[in-house]
Amino acid sequence: HPHVHRSAAFARLDPAVHLPELTQLVGGPAGVAPQDAMDFHNTDWQGRYRGASSLALLPSTPQQVAAVLKYCSDHQLAVVPQGGNTGLVGGSVPVFDEIVVSTARMNKIRSFNAVTGVLECDAGCVLETLDNYLLPRNHTMPWDLGAKGSCHIGGNVATNAGGLRLLRYGSLHGSILGLEVALTDGSILDTMSSLRKDNTGYDLKQLFIGSEGTLGVITGVSVLTAAKPKSVHVLYIGCESFATVQTIFSEAKQRLGEILSACEFQDAPSLNLVLQYIPNTRNPLSASHPFYVLIETSGSNETHDLEKLDSFVEFLYDNKISSDAVASQDISQVKAIWQLRENVASAMKRQGEVWKYDLSLPISQMYPLVEELRTRLPREPGVLAVGYGHLGDGNVHINVVAPTRSESVHNAIEPFIYEWTQKHRGSVSAEHGLGFTKAHCIGYSKPPRAISLMHNIRSLFDPKGILNPYKVLPHD
Ligand code: FAD
Ligand code: 2HG
Ligand code: ZN
Numbered sequence: 001h002p003h004v005h006r007s008a009a010f011a012r013l014d015p016a017v018h019l020p021e022l023t024q025l026v027g028g029p030a031g032v033a034p035q036d037a038m039d040f041h042n043t044d045w046q047g048r049y050r051g052a053s054s055l056a057l058l059p060s061t062p063q064q065v066a067a068v069l070k071y072c073s074d075h076q077l078a079v080v081p082q083g084g085n086t087g088l089v090g091g092s093v094p095v096f097d098e099i100v101v102s103t104a105r106m107n108k109i110r111s112f113n114a115v116t117g118v119l120e121c122d123a124g125c126v127l128e129t130l131d132n133y134l135l136p137r138n139h140t141m142p143w144d145l146g147a148k149g150s151c152h153i154g155g156n157v158a159t160n161a162g163g164l165r166l167l168r169y170g171s172l173h174g175s176i177l178g179l180e181v182a183l184t185d186g187s188i189l190d191t192m193s194s195l196r197k198d199n200t201g202y203d204l205k206q207l208f209i210g211s212e213g214t215l216g217v218i219t220g221v222s223v224l225t226a227a228k229p230k231s232v233h234v235l236y237i238g239c240e241s242f243a244t245v246q247t248i249f250s251e252a253k254q255r256l257g258e259i260l261s262a263c264e265f266q267d268a269p270s271l272n273l274v275l276q277y278i279p280n281t282r283n284p285l286s287a288s289h290p291f292y293v294l295i296e297t298s299g300s301n302e303t304h305d306l307e308k309l310d311s312f313v314e315f316l317y318d319n320k321i322s323s324d325a326v327a328s329q330d331i332s333q334v335k336a337i338w339q340l341r342e343n344v345a346s347a348m349k350r351q352g353e354v355w356k357y358d359l360s361l362p363i364s365q366m367y368p369l370v371e372e373l374r375t376r377l378p379r380e381p382g383v384l385a386v387g388y389g390h391l392g393d394g395n396v397h398i399n400v401v402a403p404t405r406s407e408s409v410h411n412a413i414e415p416f417i418y419e420w421t422q423k424h425r426g427s428v429s430a431e432h433g434l435g436f437t438k439a440h441c442i443g444y445s446k447p448p449r450a451i452s453l454m455h456n457i458r459s460l461f462d463p464k465g466i467l468n469p470y471k472v473l474p475h476d
Contacts, residue, residue, distance in 0.1 A: 004470050006096040010078045013055055013097065018075065022099075025067045026059045033058055033102070041100045044093045045086050045147075046349060046356075049436065051094030056082070060105045062180055062188050062219035068101060069217060070186030073464050080468055081213035083155025084126065086147035088345075088356055091212050091435025092155070095470045101217060103154045109133060110220070117225045118177060118194040123154025123218045139225040142169035146342040154218040160210030162431030164342070167392040168261040168298065169226055172209050179205040180220030184462045192222050207457065212433045213468040215461040229261070229298035231305045234337045237316065238289030238324035242367035247321055248293045249363070249391055255312050259305050262296035263392030264341050267370070270386040270399075273347040274340055281339055284326045293391070294341050296334075344388050344397070352382060353405045357398040357417055360427035366396040369420055373398065376412045383409060395430040418444045434472045442474065 013019070023032055033041060033056035041056040043049070059065045072079050078098040085092045094100060103124030110120040117139050121130065128148040131141045145151065145163035155161075157179065160172050169175060178193035191205045208215055239245050245265050252260050268290050275281050285292075299305040309327055316322045328334040348354045361369065370387035377383050382403040389397040398417070402409045421428050422444040429438055429445070442451055454473055459465070469475070 004095060004475075007078075007465075007469060009076065009465065010098075010469070011076045013077065013099065015054075018077065019055070022055070022057060022068065022071060025071055026057050026064050027061075031058050031060065031064070031105070032056070033100075040085065041082065041102065042093055044090050045088065046354065049090045049093050049095075051080075052097050053080075053094040053100055054097065056100035056102055058102050058105045062106075062182055065101065065106075065182035065217050065219050066186050066188050069182055069184045069467075072099060072466050073184040073186075073462075076464060076466065078466050078469050081154075081158065081217045083124065083152030083158065084147065084150040086151045087155065087159060087435060088358070088432045089429070089435025089437040091159070091433055091468065091471050095436060098469065103152050103217075103219070106154075106219060107152075112137065112139075112225075113194065114138070116194060117227065118222060119225050120178075120192060120194070120220065120222045121153060123157070123221055124152050127151050127153060127156060134225055135228060138228045140228045142175040142224065142226045143172065146345060153221050153223070157209055157218055157221055158211060158213055159433045160431070162390060162393060162395060164262055164264065164338075164390070166390065167263060173206060175224050176205065176209055176221065177224050178222035179208055179218055181208055181216040181218050183216045184464065184466060188219070189216065192220055194222060196224065210433065212435060212472050214458055214472050215467065217467075230300045231298070231302040232261075232331070232334055233297045233305060233309055234328040234334045235293075235295040235297075235309060235313065236284055236326050236337045236340070237293045237295065237322050238285045238287065239291040239293060239322055240289060242291060244321055245291050245293055245367075245391065246363055248295070248316070251315065251321070252295050252312070255315060256295070256297055256308055259297040259299040259308060260295065260392075261298035262294070264294040264389065265391040266292050266294075266341055266344060266388035267367075267386055268292075269384060270344045270347075270388045271340060273351055273386070274343045277347040277350040278339065278343045281336075281343070283340075284333075284337060285324045287324055289324065292340075294337060296338075341388070344386070344399070348386070348399050348401055351384075351401045352403045353401065355400040355410065355413055356432075357413075357428075358430050358432045359396050359398065359417075359421050360394050360430040361396055361421065361424055362426070363391065363394055365424050365426075366391075369396070369417070370398055372420070373400070373413065373417065376416060378406075378408050378412060390431075393430075421445075436471050439470065439472055440474050442472075
């Protein structure tokens with residue numbers, strides 16, 4: 001990391017002194033990850049960052065987490081909170097020798113109320129495991145993402161993950177009813193609650209949603225789950241232009257109304273990479289198109305939903321908005337179509353080195369940016385830009401891939417892409433957070449006064465600055 005130096009403020013782990021004491025705080029050797037697991041804990045999902053930590057702790061209770069944080073704070077040892085380690089901005093792995101504190105062993109469901117839909121669980125529960133628990137109980141998680149098989153609910157909260165259901169259920173700021181958080185002073189902040197309404201003072205839990213491990217370690221989560229929809233359908237639509245993509249979104253809102261539950265888009269190069277790298281995928285349409293829109297409907301009455309969907313497709317055909325659309329016929333086709341969109345990130349990774357941008361922009365500006373970016377990129381074999389994302393949420397993912405990490409590609413993209421986003425009053429991180437990759441980019445989306453208040457809040461919760469150093473906020 002040429003632009004970051006290890007802070008001299010931090011102590012180095014002394015295996016003779018710190019290790020036995022920390023091992024005791026996590027209840028013995030079972031609370032310490034084996035050495036052969038350190039490669040996993042040190043390396044991010046993209047394989048872009050590799051830390052040099054020699055210790056990952058696996059506490060099994062909130063009390064253990066709090067004790068570890070107090071010990072590390074007292075001994076000036078830096079810490080990285082880690083969930084499923086699927087984050088995309090280098091926030092979940094050590095930059096240098098920080099101690100990893102993982103939620104992997106805190107994975108119990110605490111309670112579920114089938115009347116209110118409130119689920120309380122440990123922070124280390126895997127998102128998909130929670131959904132599989134809820135489905136037979138006629139409920140579902142109010143968010144979903146491609147990383148569901150590995151990401152932890154604590155990590156989702158810490159990143160304020162967006163994902164594929166935000167259009168329907170809103171952000172985690174609404175779905176999370178309470179949190180339990182271990183703090184660096186050794187205390188546990190208990191705001192676990194099943195109340196939807198509670199205006200008693202400042203809503204402190206909101207601060208931890210999207211705090212990316214800089215304010216405390218989330219150990220417990222209370223979430224308002226959703227009723228499981230009885231009828232779910234997916235429509236995959238081929239489009240000839242990005243103007244058509246926008247028309248489809250606005251018509252879908254009008255014509256599908258309350259059953260519209262997701263609206264995603266992807267361009268042809270992003271679909272082609274999925275078809276190339278992900279086994280058992282195929283384009284379900286009769287031809288290739290420059291753009292594809294994925295629409296999901298979720299409702300409670302199959303006949304009613306199908307009637308609406310059919311007439312929506314008819315509308316698209318009659319008005320020559322698209323001439324090529326396919327609707328899922330059963331739940332396996334729903335999944336197969338979602339795979340085409342969910343697997344873009346995995347397919348990109350197999351193609352080469354990837355630069356990722358996760359922008360909120362006015363919808364009309366999303367694709368013009370991709371096109372302008374393409375004109376700037378070096379005309380070299382294997383250099384490619386793709387655009388896709390959460391159309392309905394105003395969130396575009398722009399990924400550039402090249403055969404190797406290259407200065408000329410990097411300089412063609414940055415700072416251009418950030419300046420462009422700032423000019424259009426967008427956000428340089430819509431849903432992935434700032435982490436390590438984008439800690440220096442916050443100024444493109446937030447004014448100096450906001451950033452200085454964030455520094456103040458951070459030092460209130462973490463006066464020694466041990467939590468996820470070098471991440472989220474600019475540092476010297
Ligand atoms: P980690 O990666 O382990 O950590 C992420 C950050 O949170 C780090 O800064 C870490 O320090 C902190 N953290 C983790 N756990 C805690 C805790 N208990 N307390 C305090 N801090 C903690 N994101 C989206 O928003 N939408 C998507 O659609 C989406 N799709 C994805 C698809 C794929 C294939 C992948 C690989 C990632 C995707 N992501 C998406 C990125 C997303 O941020 C993560 O997948 C997820 O929210 C992180 O959860 P995690 O448990 O893996 O956290
Ligand atoms: C998605 O929506 C994820 O597929 C990943 O947020 C986006 O990898 C990316 O850029
Ligand atoms: Zn996304």
